[in-house]
Amino acid sequence: MTPPKRQLGISIAAAIVIANMIGAGVFTSAGFQAAYNFKDPVTMMSTWVVGGVIALCGAAVYAELGASMPRAGGEYVYLREAYHPAVGFMSGWISLVVGFSMPIAAAAMLFASYLGAVFPALGDTVTTKILASSLIVAMTLLHAFDTRIGGRVQTGFTIAKVVLIVVFIGAGLLVGSGDWGHFASRGGGLSELGTADGAANYATALMYVSFAYSGWNAAAYIAGEIDKPQRTLPRALLLGTGIVMVLYILLNLVFLYAVTPDAMAVDPVKQPVGDIAARALFGSHAGDLLSSLIAIALMSAVSAMMMAGPRVYATMAADHALPMILARYSKRGVPSVAVVVQCVLAIGFVIFSDPGSLILTVSFTLAIFAALTVGAVFVFRARGKVSPYRTPGYPVTPIVFLACGRRRLACTRHHRRR
Numbered sequence: 001m002t003p004p005k006r007q008l009g010i011s012i013a014a015a016i017v018i019a020n021m022i023g024a025g026v027f028t029s030a031g032f033q034a035a036y037n038f039k040d041p042v043t044m045m046s047t048w049v050v051g052g053v054i055a056l057c058g059a060a061v062y063a064e065l066g067a068s069m070p071r072a073g074g075e076y077v078y079l080r081e082a083y084h085p086a087v088g089f090m091s092g093w094i095s096l097v098v099g100f101s102m103p104i105a106a107a108a109m110l111f112a113s114y115l116g117a118v119f120p121a122l123g124d125t126v127t128t129k130i131l132a133s134s135l136i137v138a139m140t141l142l143h144a145f146d147t148r149i150g151g152r153v154q155t156g157f158t159i160a161k162v163v164l165i166v167v168f169i170g171a172g173l174l175v176g177s178g179d180w181g182h183f184a185s186r187g188g189g190l191s192e193l194g195t196a197d198g199a200a201n202y203a204t205a206l207m208y209v210s211f212a213y214s215g216w217n218a219a220a221y222i223a224g225e226i227d228k229p230q231r232t233l234p235r236a237l238l239l240g241t242g243i244v245m246v247l248y249i250l251l252n253l254v255f256l257y258a259v260t261p262d263a264m265a266v267d268p269v270k271q272p273v274g275d276i277a278a279r280a281l282f283g284s285h286a287g288d289l290l291s292s293l294i295a296i297a298l299m300s301a302v303s304a305m306m307m308a309g310p311r312v313y314a315t316m317a318a319d320h321a322l323p324m325i326l327a328r329y330s331k332r333g334v335p336s337v338a339v340v341v342q343c344v345l346a347i348g349f350v351i352f353s354d355p356g357s358l359i360l361t362v363s364f365t366l367a368i369f370a371a372l373t374v375g376a377v378f379v380f381r382a383r384g385k386v387s388p389y390r391t392p393g394y395p396v397t398p399i400v401f402l403a404c405g406r407r408r409l410a411c412t413r414h415h416r417r418r
Contacts, residue, residue, distance in 0.1 A: 015158040017240025023301030025212025027274035039261035051209035052245030057401040063234030068387035070229030082376035100309030105349035108132035111298035140343035157300035176281030178257035310338030
């Protein structure tokens, strides 16, 4: 078995975090919120602030865990060491199925949906699934070849994606045909959070936002290939998450400036909110161009997850928790077999599922394991384990993450029982 090489610097590591985060979620979540009758603009915007704070708290804790255990694998490694190998094993399987395969499928299907918005002939269900599967195969071929080349391509994708979003935000606010009147309060707004139904609605809306923010821990999965991980990994996690939080808040501000929540409440898959907003701000021709660029941004998200996910399976295989063949790295530093397995699983979800159900399943399940992982910092500190990086604001930072996650899960269960 060829061991992984430490060859990735902070630019690539931070790019992987940003690219994993900016995917299908931010271009659809507002539409899903509105479709589920969550339509007060100020309350909608607050979910993006709360979601960002939760993600930053989680990234700060993962930075401490990753600096003390700089191995590829993320939660699999941390939970195995903190609790029991069985807990790590379970989280590894969750990462395989829910953490990467489902989000890859969702992002790929959104990619196809944006192309369908530009080219209506490509908008039928069968064509959408073919396009989504083709994108997954293309990204598999890229990341099954060479880690350094794949990383450089990923960095280029990410820079292009961030530039696209910044241009969209600037142009939308400066020259777009929007209306600040769209921010007028609707219903009880934030005051309804004191009721059980209001809290449940907010928690469900926050689940969609959490899906958009998922990926803030992406650099932890490739820690075994990061150069000087004790220093680089924490910086990459916090830098990437902070940049995305700012972009998300501004991007959703532009969405609401462009159209009302009612206009977003259509089919969030066939008519993604990014496409609706682009056409409202700039007209149909400019909307086509921006929707095409958003499709490219979604390519980046698929690429990033295809790069990060297989490192978890390779680490599990090296520990004999999965077939040893998955631990095989090529001479170019790629867990090639694991990349192919990831491809097959993701295509399976494209064929047999839909983005809406994938988003809720991913958000709910990953919230549980993220909470277990953040809680591990208390376990390691109680054991006297010292990390080169210490979580800022400890113990408040992990407590905030855990408290918000617990409340969100409880309210969502209430919402589902109604």
